Amino acid sequence: MSVFRSGLLLLPLILWGCGDNPPETAPAQPAEIRGVVPEAGDDPVRPDIAPGTVHAIEEAPGLASLAADTARGWTGPGGHPFEVTLRTPGRRGHLSNRIGMETFDLTARVTNRTLTQYPCTSCHEGLVDMADRVADAHRNIQPVHPARTGATCATCHLPDSVQYLRLTDGQAVSMDHAYQLCAECHQGETRSWAAGVHGKRVEGWHGRRVIMNCADCHDPHRPALESRIPYPGPVLPGPGGGPP
Amino acid sequence: MKPGRELTFDDMLEYVGREATRPPEDEPPLPMGPYPEGGGDAPPTDGGCGSGSCGCRTPDPSLLDKKMDRRGALSMLFGAAAVGSQALSACSPTSLASAEEREAKLLEWEEYFKGNCRLMSEEDRERTIERLERLAKLKDGVDVRIDGTQAHPEVVYGYAFNISKCKGYRNCVEACIQENNLDRATSAQYIRIFEMDGGTSMDDLDHGDASYHHEVPAEGAFYIGTQCFQCANPPCVEVCPVGATWQEPDGITVVDYDWCIGCRYCMAACPYWARRFNWGEPEVPARELNPNQHYLGNRARKSGVVEKCTFCIQRSRKGKLPACAEACPTGARVFGNLLDPDSEIRWVLENKQVFRLKEDLHTEPRFWYFLD
Amino acid sequence: MTHLKPFLVQALDSATSGGRRYHLWMGVLTLIMLVGGYAYFVQIREGLAVTGMTDHVSWGLYISNFAFLVGVAAAAMMVVLPAYVFDDVDFGRAVLMAEGVAVSALVMCLAFVVVDLGNPFASWHLMPVIGYLNWPRSLLAWDVIVLNGYLALNLAIPFYLLYNHYAGRTPEKGKYVPWIYISVFWAVSIHLVTAFLFAGLPARPFWHNALLGPRFLASAFAAGPAFMLLVLWFIRSNTEYEIKSGAFSKLAMIVTVAAQINLIMLASEIFTEFYFFTHHAVSAQYLFFGLDGHSGLVPWIWTAILLNIAATVVLTIHPLRRDPRFLMPACLVLFVAIWTEKGMGMVIPGFIPSPLGEIVEYTPTWVELAVTAGIWALGLFILTVLVRVALPIELGKARSPKLRERREPAEVEQP
Incomplete structure (x- = not known):
């Protein structure tokens, strides 16, 4: 058993060694659902579609080029496997999406700012004494989460390799699968997340189910969403008149 | 590319x-x-259109060959009259009517006499889409793609809103404005987010404030959003005197903007205040225009007709999430196919305690609220 | 139809000739119509944005007037029924005037609906074969049918009678009495259908009550005959056309009873809304007492109620009712009071607050006021013309010239 464990422990290291962490290809899923339009009735107000026409819903086009990996240890509604988005070095807002002409940053605001120094191996090699150095090197890290929970860096990070996370049983997990670590305390949230009620599904309601990772929305060191000024609200017409 | x-x-x-x-x-x-x-489209050509040698499309000759029904004949007759009068005025020295203006006039006449979208043949629908795309180019100089995708028979859309997640950022509101080409002149918005004091009954919107403007989330407040709930038993559809609004087989209630006469009975009938009227000509700056449109969705509206949220029909029928669901930074919005037992929306309905607004009215909204 | 051409010539002649006061009256009406026409032109050009209506209060002055005038049109039945069916001699001569009132009120109704449309050029979509009329599901489709049908009936019946009188014949009862029966039921239906137009909307609790239809009828049978009394009194005191005082006292009685019933219903409505205040009464609260500092309609509704009560009291006291010096002002006051109460006081509060609780008040703009005045002028113009055409024929002054030429028995001809 322990051999198996250590093998698991090594697996991510091996994977990482394979280069720039290439996104794993997702298991093939049907790209579209198809159906045949039933006979058009003689009701004059129904759409006049020729009987037998096949209509297909395509998969949302953005999904084709999305970097994602199958979630481990979790399944979505109906027991179906799903994928989680991958964080990719050097990219700001990998899920940015154009809606109209506005670009909405769909990944977490915090994620993109805080992970500028990713991957950690660009500075850290091997064991790092993380306890004291946080404030010096990572001014952007505000350790609210550890302060509240009494955790130390090593509670979550693998002490001898900071870019891996450490489960309570000592198993190492890549940052791309951080939900496995989050799930250890936040079980209810993770269950909802896997079911699609907590967190966000990316691109489409149909086709490949890709959902965002926990840290895409929550800064792991400071998980609460920040308060900010909202987008403009409605303008109610004043007394005595409609719109100008 | x-x-x-x-x-x-x-x-x-x-x-x-x-x-x-x-x-x-x-x-x-x-x-x-x-x-x-x-990305695959040819870049828009600018200027120099008056010469006629710029490669602008001439009216499709098939328009003139079409089999005529009574209305078609009428429209051709009026169209010819319009062209004729244009030709006459072209003889006068003051007229500057160009070929494009004449073409636009002809297309407008044809548009005027077209039928109710619901009763149109597939062919007619394609033709009106062609005309509308051409008119957008001729009149506003914009290239739009109007989609006519029909409902998928195995899909009925449903929406769920997580009250405990919404933080009142209004990203959804902004995304909706951009995506659906809402009128900027009157600041039209399909979505309302109500800020409610803690302890308020969740459906008591009278005590909510939708016009808040301060840093959110406010201490002790919760947020609840409304939009068109795409009722399964929609009172607005029932009352329309000309059948200009109806429920599509996938549950989306749509408006045929060219068939609507603007009586606003549907606005009076909607218990959720989901419909908006174009009191004047709607304004969308050309550079903010979303060119990816649907005939029943975000295409250009005109003055004097009613419009509403369509769950972003131009997106959802392509398998994508509505703009509001996609833009939500908190994941408070769940969207999916109610007929798919493994969809997220079904998971919400089966595993969460949900409620709908004004259920006593028996409108059966396809929009549920829930808490974590 | 051999007399048709002289009939039309005669009609045109009656409508265009008259004294200085007549021409002044018609000139003023034309001027108001022109102003209204210009305002409507502005509205067509700019869209309904020039009105005071908003997404919150999406119907305003136009639909208020429409709802009120349907009642006036329907009230013609109160004269038609006894006159034709029961052969009530008192009403005999008043009946054509009543139908004239109905016709002009209906034209005003249709005009108010048309000016309220955002896209009036598309109104051909309402026509059954070339468009699509959502009948029987939409109450507005019902309303289109019943209003136009009632207009047709009220044009056809008087035309038949007048034409026959003009041609020197006695109208055949078998030919018009069945239509009169139909029009009596039709009159009730136009009013109930219009009430159902509002009452059928659960989205607006203020309208969604069973009393709305009956209250529509009661207020209509008060305001309509009150208006007719004014018209008849004017005709009697200014022309030689004799209308029996029996007609006046009977009409006054109808007005009185209807006004009393209307008040009882108002009281019952106020009691239900406010004895135990519920969420559904917020619109009523806005109307009668104001809501969250918004009280635009409060002075109007209380003025209307006070005028209503005052007029009803005057009408209820027999000696006062029998005296035209009290009856006529009371009728005028009642008419104005019901117009306020049922127009602004019934339609507008239904929208305030909005179904989501937002409060946006409504004030009509000059465009709406001008268009409304123009349509009222149009209605009075039509009424005047109809009365002018009918009077000489009914007085026997105008007869077809062909009668003298041919000296043929009139009965041989079939219209």
């Missing part, structure tokens, strides 16, 4: 790089995002 080439990851990287250094405004559509098909 060449037409037909698949989007690659590098394209996205390139996009991100460009996005960082704000692209110039007149650049052709970026090869990124939900509209990759836009």
Whole structure:
């Protein structure tokens, strides 16, 4: 058993060694659902579609080029496997999406700012004494989460390799699968997340189910969403008149 | 980007790089995002249209060959009259009517006499879409793609809103305005987010405030959003005297903007205040226009007709999430197919305690509220 | 139809000739119509944005007037029924005037609906074969049918009678009495259908009550005959056309009873809304007492109620009712009071607050006021013309010239 464990422990290291962490290809899923339009009735107000026409819903086009990996240890509604988005070095807002002409940053605001120094191996090699150095090197890290929970860096990070996370049983997990670590305390949230009620599904309601990772929305060191000024609200017409 | 080439990851990287250094405004559509098909189009030609040698499309000759029904004949007759009068005025020295203006007039006449979208044949629908695209080009100089995708028979859309998640940022509102080409002149919004004091009954919107403007989330407040709930038993559809609004087989209640007479009975009938009226000509700056449109969705509206939320029919029928659901930074919005037992929306309905607004009215909204 | 051409010539002649006061009256009406026409032109050009209506209060002055005038049109039945069916001699001569009132009120109704449309050029979509009329599901489709049908009936019946009188014949009862029966039921239906137009909307609790239809009828049978009394009194005191005082006292009685019932219903409505205040009464609260500092309609509704009560009291006291010096002002006051109460006081509060609780008040703009005045002028113009055409024929002054030429028995001809 322990051999198996250590093998698991090594697996991510091996994977990482394979280069720039290439996104794993997702298991093939049907790209579209198809159906045949039933006979058009003689009701004059129904759409006049020729009987037998096949209509297909395509998969949302953005999904084709999305970097994602199958979630481990979790399944979505109906027991179906799903994928989680991958964080990719050097990219700001990998899920940015154009809606109209506005670009909405769909990944977490915090994620993109805080992970500028990713991957950690660009500075850290091997064991790092993380306890004291946080404030010096990572001014952007505000350790609210550890302060509240009494955790130390090593509670979550693998002490001898900071870019891996450490489960309570000592198993190492890549940052791309951080939900496995989050799930250890936040079980209810993770269950909802896997079911699609907590967190966000990316691109489409149909086709490949890709959902965002926990840290895409929550800064792991400071998980609460920040308060900010909202987008403009409605303008109610004043007394005595409609719109100008 | 060449037409037909698949989007690659590098394209996205390139996009991100460009996005960082704000692209110039007149650049052709970026090869990124939900509209990759836009990248394949020829870049819009600017100016020099008056000469007639710029390659502008002449009216499709098939328009003139079509089999005529009574209305068709009428419309041709009026169209000819319109062209005739234009030709007459062209003889006078003051007239500057160009070929484009005449073509636009003809197309407008044909549009005026077209039938109710619901009763149109597939052929007629394609033709009106062609006309509308051409008119947008002729009159406003914009290239739009109007989609006519029909409902999928195995899909009925449903929506769930997580009250405990919403933080009142109104990203959904903003995304909706952009996506659906809402009138900027009157600041039309389909979505209302109500700020409610803690302890208020969740459906007591009278005590909510939708016009809040301060840092959110406010201490002790919770937020609840409304929009069109796409009722399964919609009172607005029942009352329309001309059948200009109806429920599609996938549950979306739509409006045929060209058939609506503007009586606003549907607005009086909606218990959720989901419908909006174009009191004047709606204004959308050309550079903010979303060119990816649907005939029953976000295409250009005109003065004096009713419009409403369609769950972003132009997106959802393409398998994508509505703009509000996609833009929500908190994940408070769940959207999916009610007929798919393994969909997220079904999971919500089966595993959460849900409620709907004004259920006593028996409108059966397909929009549920729930808490974590 | 051999007399048709002289009939039309005669009609045109009656409508265009008259004294100075007549021409002044018609000139003023024309001027108001022109102003209204210009305002409507502005509205067509700019869209309904020039009105005071908003997404919150999406119907305003136009639909208020429409709802009120349907009642006036329907009230013609109160004269038609006894006159034709029961052969009530008192009403005999008043009946054509009543139908004239109905016709002009209906034209005003249709005009108010048309000016309220955002896209009036598309109104051909309402026509059954070339468009699509959502009948029987939409109450507005019902309303289109019943209003136009009632207009047709009220044009056809008087035309038949007048034409026959003009041609020197006695109208055949078998030919018009069945239509009169139909029009009596039709009159009730136009009013109930219009009430159902509002009452059928559960989205607006203020309208969604069973009393709305009956209250529509009661107020209609008060306001309509009150208006008719004014018209008849004017005709009697200014022309030689004799209308029996029996007609006046009977009409006054109808007005009185209807006004009393209307008040009882108002009281019952106020009691239900406010004895135990519920969420559904917020619109009523806005109307009668104001809501969250918004009280635009409060002075109007209380003025209307006070005028209503005052007029009803005057009408209820027999000696006062029998005296035209009290009856006529009371009728005028009642008419204005019901117009306020049922127009602004019934339609507008239904929208305030909005179904989501937002409060946006409504004030009509000059465009709406001008268009409304123009349509009222149009209605009075039509009424005047109809009365002018009918009077000489009914007085026997105008007869077809062909009668003298041919000296043929009139019965041989079939219209």
